[in-house]
Amino acid sequence: MTPVTDLRKTVESFWAAAEARDWAAFAKTLADDVVYTLPQTRERIRGKETYVRFNREYPGDWHARIERIVAEPGQVVSWVRVTVGPEETHAVSFFTGDERGLISGVVDFWPEPYEPPAGREHLVERY
């Protein structure tokens, strides 16, 4: 049982539980003193109970699908595609773990689509 496997599996359980709206299973992936940070809005949530509630109350019929996970001991990053109806957005989450393999920190980024700046059309293709 290696730490890298543990936290990767914990993050996979985190997303599976969120997708299933299984908030008991979701809570089991979290340390009691988990800290959630959103640098784009400069928001922070402290503690498992509040963080579970934030996710449970999150509006919309959203669905999350893991695109990529990168893991090392104590740190995991997930890139998730989140769909709400026909709209798809990306979420990138940096997880840190405690010594028990539970999630003690999450830093989330929600990058939005934007128009490419002019002047680089000669270098890029669109897809």
Added chain:
Amino acid sequence: MTPVTDLRKTVESFWAAAEARDWAAFAKTLADDVVYTLPQTRERIRGKETYVRFNREYPGDWHARIERIVAEPGQVVSWVRVTVGPEETHAVSFFTGDERGLISGVVDFWPEPYEPPAGREHLVERY
């Protein structure tokens, strides 16, 4: 010499070379057929020469500072703080490596600040 160390070091060299505007050193971190993808604008760049040029021509007196790196064999994620004058933005980059430890793929996200949605003030603090 393990692959995980190699690609992490390559990514560190990538950012150090970019910050130093040392485009010869920057090019040395890249596979010839590197593919660069920006999901937010749906732009793609193919090939080392074009990708180096894209970075070399990128406007503004930008500076990049690594905030966090997460690495496993063949995959690395960097979270970088990019400043242009007083403005700071985040860049999250997913790197994939080839068998020589060179960067063969980069997927970049540039998350922008936004105002938090109303209705969750009872759960979050601002910082």
